[in-house]
Amino acid sequence: MLKRAEWDELLQLFTLMKKRRLGYMAGVLGHALSETIIMISLAFIMRDMINAIVEQDMVQLQRSSIAVIGMGIFTGLTFIIFGKLFFHSLFKTLADLRLQLFDHLSAGRVGDIEQYHPGELISRVNSDVDAVSEVFGYQFRQLVFTVLTGICAMIAMMVIDWKVGVVLVIVAVLTAVVNHYYAGKMRVVSDRIQATLGRMSATAMDAVYGSKEVRIYHMQSAQQDNYEKSNGKWLDNTKENSGIRAKLELANFSLKILNFSGMLVLGAILMAMGVTPLGEIIAMIQLLTALNMMFRELGGLVAYLQKSLAGAKRIFELFALPGELTDKQQPEEPDLSQPVIAVKGLSFAYPAGEAVIRDVSFAVQQGQTVAIVGPSGSGKSTLMKLLMGLYAPSEGSIAAYGRESRQLDVDSWRQHFSFIPQDSFLFSNTVKANLSYGRSGCAMADIELAAERSGCSGFIAQLPNGYESQITEGGGNVSGGQKQRLAIARALVKDAEVLIMDEPTASLDARTEAEIQAELDELLQQKTAIVIAHRLKTIRNVDQIFVLVDGKLVEHGDHDTLMRSQGAYFDLVMQSDQEEVVVA
Numbered sequence: 001m002l003k004r005a006e007w008d009e010l011l012q013l014f015t016l017m018k019k020r021r022l023g024y025m026a027g028v029l030g031h032a033l034s035e036t037i038i039m040i041s042l043a044f045i046m047r048d049m050i051n052a053i054v055e056q057d058m059v060q061l062q063r064s065s066i067a068v069i070g071m072g073i074f075t076g077l078t079f080i081i082f083g084k085l086f087f088h089s090l091f092k093t094l095a096d097l098r099l100q101l102f103d104h105l106s107a108g109r110v111g112d113i114e115q116y117h118p119g120e121l122i123s124r125v126n127s128d129v130d131a132v133s134e135v136f137g138y139q140f141r142q143l144v145f146t147v148l149t150g151i152c153a154m155i156a157m158m159v160i161d162w163k164v165g166v167v168l169v170i171v172a173v174l175t176a177v178v179n180h181y182y183a184g185k186m187r188v189v190s191d192r193i194q195a196t197l198g199r200m201s202a203t204a205m206d207a208v209y210g211s212k213e214v215r216i217y218h219m220q221s222a223q224q225d226n227y228e229k230s231n232g233k234w235l236d237n238t239k240e241n242s243g244i245r246a247k248l249e250l251a252n253f254s255l256k257i258l259n260f261s262g263m264l265v266l267g268a269i270l271m272a273m274g275v276t277p278l279g280e281i282i283a284m285i286q287l288l289t290a291l292n293m294m295f296r297e298l299g300g301l302v303a304y305l306q307k308s309l310a311g312a313k314r315i316f317e318l319f320a321l322p323g324e325l326t327d328k329q330q331p332e333e334p335d336l337s338q339p340v341i342a343v344k345g346l347s348f349a350y351p352a353g354e355a356v357i358r359d360v361s362f363a364v365q366q367g368q369t370v371a372i373v374g375p376s377g378s379g380k381s382t383l384m385k386l387l388m389g390l391y392a393p394s395e396g397s398i399a400a401y402g403r404e405s406r407q408l409d410v411d412s413w414r415q416h417f418s419f420i421p422q423d424s425f426l427f428s429n430t431v432k433a434n435l436s437y438g439r440s441g442c443a444m445a446d447i448e449l450a451a452e453r454s455g456c457s458g459f460i461a462q463l464p465n466g467y468e469s470q471i472t473e474g475g476g477n478v479s480g481g482q483k484q485r486l487a488i489a490r491a492l493v494k495d496a497e498v499l500i501m502d503e504p505t506a507s508l509d510a511r512t513e514a515e516i517q518a519e520l521d522e523l524l525q526q527k528t529a530i531v532i533a534h535r536l537k538t539i540r541n542v543d544q545i546f547v548l549v550d551g552k553l554v555e556h557g558d559h560d561t562l563m564r565s566q567g568a569y570f571d572l573v574m575q576s577d578q579e580e581v582v583v584a
């Protein structure tokens with residue numbers, strides 16, 4: 001049976017139903033009770049009917065026939081009422097749960113969500129909701145029904161003829177022991193099957209996602225071998241499982257025959273001796289079905305419920321991820337005499353890690369373009385995420401026009417920024433929707449102007465439906481350059497005070513890079529911008545360069561000043577020039 005901890009988990013799972021709990025339980029109990037009443041009463045009605053036929057008692061026969069019709073009406077009504085209650089509560093719970101999870105994860109902290117692989121998180125959400133659906137949609141209801149009908153059938157048997165009842169219960173217990181034995185064996189093998197399937201799907205995913213690497217590094221045959229081996233193991237385990245299942249079915253069938261034929265022989269003897277009438281024997285056979293079902297199915301049902309509970313309870317881990325803070329006190333009015341962005345004594349460490357940003361301070365004035373440079377791993381991307389409020393500072397502050405980020409809710413804070421990453425994400429939606437993501441409902445003229453300035457109006461005009469053309473998942477139907485141009489246009493449409501760029505031309509070919517860089521240089525003249533630069537030739541003309549080494553700002557100034565001082569920036573430029581010579 002279920003362990004104490006599993007009962008607690010089941011009870012905790014019921015909290016997900018919220019106010020639908022009452023309707024659901026009424027549906028489950030109503031359905032189980034009405035089926036039990038029908039099964040037990042049918043046994044008694046059959047007993048009376050058969051005894052009436054044997055004794056040619058027409059009045060009793062009539063009464064029993066009316067009872068059968070009454071039973072039919074009762075069945076129809078209860079099935080409709082309790083079925084509706086059950087399914088309504090179940091489906092509404094599942095719909096609510098999906099919505100709550102979506103909302104919760106959408107409002108989750110980026111740092112927490114980054115702990116998961118994206119595919120893993122999505123499959124976690126789907127499989128956890130499926131597990132909840134299994135528990136509430138089938139297993140719990142079936143468990144209540146099986147136990148209730150089984151116990152009531154046992155009591156009814158004892159009422160009809162306790163001696164025969166005892167014999168039948170003994171055979172039913174034997175059925176349970178046999179089922180328990182084989183269910184244990186099957187569970188071990190099916191765990192092995194699941195593990196093999198998991199390995200197979202990982203190999204298949206590697207083959208699809210890493211198709212280029214697989215070919216270039218000649219890994220096809222090694223991967224095929226791997227897959228073949230796992231497939232072979234799956235087949236062996238499946239055969240073993242089928243063998244155990246066949247034995248279980250044989251044992252169950254034999255016990256059923258033994259039970260029924262035993263019951264018939266016993267019944268015939270008792271009838272011949274005039275101890276038990278035929279009606280009682282038939283009623284016992286009818287009740288036997290419910291009794292057998294309880295002892296045969298209980299073990300399997302509990303095992304399935306335990307397995308689903310293990311998945312369903314993980315949903316609470318997702319709900320336990322804290323959300324971003326959105327309830328802030330009334331902020332002060334922005335002070336336009338202050339710098340657009342002022343960072344003071346900023347430090348940050350990832351959970352359970354050392355500080356990767358250490359005591360960083362700098363300011364960006366209206367209309368300036370500043371660049372953050374530094375060796376790989378020095379903390380540039382982390383600093384950018386801190387600026388955009390994706391992580392909260394461990395120490396220090398970030399302010400826009402004198403208003404600290406912690407004074408504002410995250411949404412208001414992020415109003416200050418547009419962002420163009422190295423590899424932009426396009427949503428599965430129209431071009432127009434993708435461009436107006438940061439300012440829904442904005443005028444078409446603004447979208448067209450932004451597209452014009454970012455150099456993407458030409459290719460949009462060539463798309464079959466222009467701005468209404470559909471972008472496929474992740475931007476699969478546009479080139480890398482077009483994708484980045486659309487991202488630049490999206491940032492222009494939002495028209496925030498500060499444009500943050502994480503080297504948007506990094507993943508493009510040299511020609512497209514040069515074209516887009518020229519367009520960006522022009523755009524930057526009219527904006528306040530912070531550029532994260534991994535390659536230094538793109539930032540020679542910016543107003544200020546901040547050099548980050550091991551999370552610390554070690555230098556700042558314009559390109560010429562920093563080159564003259566021959567410090568960390570000078571070393572980086574020399575290194576990057578050498579790399580370009582080698583690449584060229």
Ligand SMILES: Nc1ncnc2c1ncn2[C@@H]1O[C@H](COP(=O)(O)OP(=O)(O)OP(=O)(O)O)[C@@H](O)[C@H]1O
Pocket residue numbers: 114350351353356374375376377378379380381382383534
């Ligand atoms: N999600 C994370 N969890 C834990 N540590 C992280 C995480 N992201 C980055 N780091 C660590 O923080 C440090 C700074 O990384 P960051 O990505 O900010 O550097 P970067 O200067 O942008 O590097 P690159 O130029 O190579 O992109 C590195 O040591 C990195 O390993």
